[in-house]
Amino acid sequence: MFPHSNPRTTRQATLLCCLALATIFTGCGSSDGVEFVLNTEGVPSFETQLAQQSEILASQAESNADINVDERLDEFSDSYFRKTDELAAALEALFGTPDDPARPPQTGLDIDLIRRAAGPTGGADVEPLLDEDGNVIAPGYHLGGLYREHCVHCHGMTGDGAGPTALFLNPYPRDYRQGTFKFTSTQSKEKPTDEDLRRTIENGLHGTLMPAFRVALTADEISALIEYVKYFAMRGEVELFLRAELFESGETLFFEDGTFNGELINTNVELVASLWSNVTVVQPVPRPGGKSWEELTAAEKQESLEIGERLFRNEGQCIKCHGPAGLGDGGQLNYDDWNTQKALVEDEAERAEMWLLPLQELKARNLQLGVFRGGRRPIDIYRRIRNGITGTPMPAANVGGSPIPDPLNPGQMIEPMEEEQIWHIVDYVLSLQYQRGFRTPSPEMNAPNGR
Amino acid sequence: MTADPQQLDASRWPHRFAVLLVAATVTLIFVGGLVTTTESGMAVPDWPTTFGYGMFSFPLEDWVGGGWELFIEHGHRLLGSIVGLITIAFLLSLIRCDRRRWMWGLGLLALAAVIFQGILGGTRVIENERTLAMVHGCFAPIFLSLCVCNAVFTSRRWHLSFANADKRVVKDQIDRKPNQASAPPVNPFAGAKSGAFLFAAAVLVFAAYAQIVLGAQLRHLPATASAATGLTFAIFHVVAAVVLVIFAIAISLAARRMFKAADLSAQQDKSLNTGVRQLAHWLNLLICGQVALGCATWVLNYGWPNWLVTEQTSIVVAQNFWQTVITTGHQTTGSLILAACVGVFWRSYAVSRSAEYARLIGETNQKAGLRTPRTSNQTVSGALAGGVS
Numbered sequence: 001m002f003p004h005s006n007p008r009t010t011r012q013a014t015l016l017c018c019l020a021l022a023t024i025f026t027g028c029g030s031s032d033g034v035e036f037v038l039n040t041e042g043v044p045s046f047e048t049q050l051a052q053q054s055e056i057l058a059s060q061a062e063s064n065a066d067i068n069v070d071e072r073l074d075e076f077s078d079s080y081f082r083k084t085d086e087l088a089a090a091l092e093a094l095f096g097t098p099d100d101p102a103r104p105p106q107t108g109l110d111i112d113l114i115r116r117a118a119g120p121t122g123g124a125d126v127e128p129l130l131d132e133d134g135n136v137i138a139p140g141y142h143l144g145g146l147y148r149e150h151c152v153h154c155h156g157m158t159g160d161g162a163g164p165t166a167l168f169l170n171p172y173p174r175d176y177r178q179g180t181f182k183f184t185s186t187q188s189k190e191k192p193t194d195e196d197l198r199r200t201i202e203n204g205l206h207g208t209l210m211p212a213f214r215v216a217l218t219a220d221e222i223s224a225l226i227e228y229v230k231y232f233a234m235r236g237e238v239e240l241f242l243r244a245e246l247f248e249s250g251e252t253l254f255f256e257d258g259t260f261n262g263e264l265i266n267t268n269v270e271l272v273a274s275l276w277s278n279v280t281v282v283q284p285v286p287r288p289g290g291k292s293w294e295e296l297t298a299a300e301k302q303e304s305l306e307i308g309e310r311l312f313r314n315e316g317q318c319i320k321c322h323g324p325a326g327l328g329d330g331g332q333l334n335y336d337d338w339n340t341q342k343a344l345v346e347d348e349a350e351r352a353e354m355w356l357l358p359l360q361e362l363k364a365r366n367l368q369l370g371v372f373r374g375g376r377r378p379i380d381i382y383r384r385i386r387n388g389i390t391g392t393p394m395p396a397a398n399v400g401g402s403p404i405p406d407p408l409n410p411g412q413m414i415e416p417m418e419e420e421q422i423w424h425i426v427d428y429v430l431s432l433q434y435q436r437g438f439r440t441p442s443p444e445m446n447a448p449n450g451r
Numbered sequence: 452m453t454a455d456p457q458q459l460d461a462s463r464w465p466h467r468f469a470v471l472l473v474a475a476t477v478t479l480i481f482v483g484g485l486v487t488t489t490e491s492g493m494a495v496p497d498w499p500t501t502f503g504y505g506m507f508s509f510p511l512e513d514w515v516g517g518g519w520e521l522f523i524e525h526g527h528r529l530l531g532s533i534v535g536l537i538t539i540a541f542l543l544s545l546i547r548c549d550r551r552r553w554m555w556g557l558g559l560l561a562l563a564a565v566i567f568q569g570i571l572g573g574t575r576v577i578e579n580e581r582t583l584a585m586v587h588g589c590f591a592p593i594f595l596s597l598c599v600c601n602a603v604f605t606s607r608r609w610h611l612s613f614a615n616a617d618k619r620v621v622k623d624q625i626d627r628k629p630n631q632a633s634a635p636p637v638n639p640f641a642g643a644k645s646g647a648f649l650f651a652a653a654v655l656v657f658a659a660y661a662q663i664v665l666g667a668q669l670r671h672l673p674a675t676a677s678a679a680t681g682l683t684f685a686i687f688h689v690v691a692a693v694v695l696v697i698f699a700i701a702i703s704l705a706a707r708r709m710f711k712a713a714d715l716s717a718q719q720d721k722s723l724n725t726g727v728r729q730l731a732h733w734l735n736l737l738i739c740g741q742v743a744l745g746c747a748t749w750v751l752n753y754g755w756p757n758w759l760v761t762e763q764t765s766i767v768v769a770q771n772f773w774q775t776v777i778t779t780g781h782q783t784t785g786s787l788i789l790a791a792c793v794g795v796f797w798r799s800y801a802v803s804r805s806a807e808y809a810r811l812i813g814e815t816n817q818k819a820g821l822r823t824p825r826t827s828n829q830t831v832s833g834a835l836a837g838g839v840s
Binding site for chain 2: 214
């Protein structure tokens with residue numbers, strides 16, 4: 001280095017040169033902008049809402065001369081921005097920011113694990129917070145940056161599933177903010193366990209671009225990411241609940257003196273936390289006869305497959321989506337929970353304004369491919385049939401002993417089956433991959449005598 | 452730009468170092484690409500030290516046994532240092548063996564560039580700034596291009612072309628030994644066509660580099676970028692790739708047509724033209740390979756396009772071998788294409804100068820009433836350089 005140069009000045013000059021070059025390559029508009037953004041999925045933009053409000057007020061003003069349209073529009077605008085600011089402030093107070101995460105204690109989330117996943121790629125040290133006398137108010141900590149290193153490009157900074165690569169992918173990356181996860185071992189529609197999330201991260205989702213991280217990450221790192229995924233989900237659900245309180249129920253999150261509406265906020269946080277803590281893991285019943293598939297004789301295997309096929313076509317009603325030969329050609333046009341509302345809006349421009357990603361159809365799985373996103377072990381298939389796939393039209397099997405309404409066909413009922421019979425469907429589904437080209441099942445399989 | 456024909460007899464060491472520098476830089480770019488692909492950039496948090504150790508004193512067992520990311524990142528640093536040392540050796544060899552002062556300037560520029568690139572990489576680590584990682588990645592092909600220029604300018608073909616081309620020297624020769632001097636044949640690559648070709652080749656160089664920068668944008672998409680931004684960059688990259696492929700293949704085909712060697716009787720001209728044709732051939736191969744690598748990179752990272760398959764059936768393992776190697780190979784091949792484009796430009800430039808001067812010499816001789824026929828071993832440059840072939 002130059003003998004009389006100030007190292008700090010030299011470093012600053014170097015950084016300046018580098019950033020000048022960076023500007024050339026990236027353009028002047030480049031900015032970090034590392035922050036969580038509010039969830040406005042399915043919500044018309046402010047301009048659209050204002051225009052709608054303006055139309056309504058204009059028509060009211062025709063019959064009522066006392067209505068001052070401009071004044072009322074100003075009130076609407078003020079209210080809109082006040083509520084939006086309140087929501088953002090409350091979420092930041094509860095959950096922090098991407099580089100300074102926090103969590104409400106009621107959620108039971110482990111802040112150390114969250115910090116290991118949060119922060120910039122490569123990690124960063126956060127200095128302790130000191131008061132004027134130099135006393136530590138809040139100790140420093142390390143951010144691990146795992147999420148931004150491995151996940152953010154698909155799942156996005158806010159966990160909205162709309163990262164920069166999201167549009168390349170089919171299916172889209174998961175939007176965590178609804179707290180809905182597809183592949184669970186818990187009762188239908190319930191939250192996943194940590195083990196469910198671990199299985200997804202470790203093994204990836206076969207047939208999607210969700211990679212298996214079992215080689216790239218250690219078990220501890222995966223634990224940190226699991227916690228961060230739950231953090232996104234809880235934050236997202238709290239946001240949805242608070243948004244409803246603000247915009248639909250007309251509640252306020254801050255009192256006029258600037259203090260928190262603690263009771264309202266705590267109620268919603270506790271509600272979300274309870275959804276995550278009150279889950280029941282479904283323990284699979286033993287296979288019929290207590291024998292595994294490998295232990296069955298050839299005749300028993302054949303019998304299991306035949307029963308499975310009848311159930312597949314009758315009580316299970318699997319053919320409605322998966323088709324008679326399991327090709328996924330049952331004819332039902334389906335959408336998952338992330339797309340159902342989009343499908344109701346016909347105008348594409350309107351849809352583009354209200355949602356981050358375009359409409360994506362959901363195809364029933366072609367079972368002859370032998371590709372099962374939630375795992376291909378018999379127990380995985382069993383869970384998909386027994387518990388359904390949350391967030392999709394794939395229902396949980398009716399093992400309750402009495403007919404239940406068919407969610408796909410209003411007015412029709414789904415006949416019950418015994419829980420152990422699910423194993424026959426598992427056997428049949430797993431056998432379909434060895435029947436490539438199988439198109440038309442034999443007519444006798446239509447008889448509903450699966451039991 | 453002038454050349455000293457006596458360089459033909461000069462030491463070959465500058466060229467050897469220049470070629471070594473190109474090879475080492477390509478390797479360095481691949482390893483640097485691995486750093487990005489495997490997200491190893493921050494595996495070592497300090498710089499220029501590695502966990503407090505000097506660059507070359509970091510214990511071998513810690514380097515090899517410290518995990519894949521550390522192995523890649525420290526390996527990249529070591530290789531970068533080696534490239535720096537080769538650049539110094541190249542500069543020293545120039546000072547010792549090359550009389551062209553402008554060439555010394557280029558050697559110094561290469562040294563300044565490699566130092567700057569090192570500081571850029573180091574600052575990226577110290578500041579943990581991903582944008583700088585992208586700039587570091589984008590500057591590497593510029594350095595490689597400079598190395599290619601150096602390799603071309605120190606090559607025997609370059610000296611040969613300028614020996615052929617140096618009108619002043621040739622005229623002296625004509626004046627001194629009118630009966631022995633004869634005009635070289637007019638290389639087909641002369642006149643207006645050569646200008647158009649050179650312009651197109653120069654545009655190709657910039658287009659190839661622009662595509663690298665676009666690819667780097669896609670590779671280093673900011674975490675906060677929207678899905679629409681990502682898609683826009685991807686579309687630009689793919690459309691630019693199509694344009695570039697057509698453009699590059701057209702240029703290389705034109706080069707193969709314009710630089711025919713068979714019609715030329717002089718060994719030197721054959722050699723010069725063959726040099727361009729060879730590079731054009733390599734450019735074709737690289738372009739084809741790059742298209743295949745680009746498609747493979749897309750499929751391995753984002754799956755099959757929806758219009759091609761109805762269902763994805765693959766399972767992706769994060770940072771698996773093929774994903775890592777092919778993605779990085781795609782990035783490195785982009786730099787190789789740029790290098791080939793730079794080579795095509797400078798070699799064809801050399802031919803154009805040679806051809807243009809040869810044409811002028813022919814005219815001069817005709818005006819002087821000298822005979823113009825020539826034989827394959829009786830070129831001006833041959834006479835000057837003692838029969839170089």
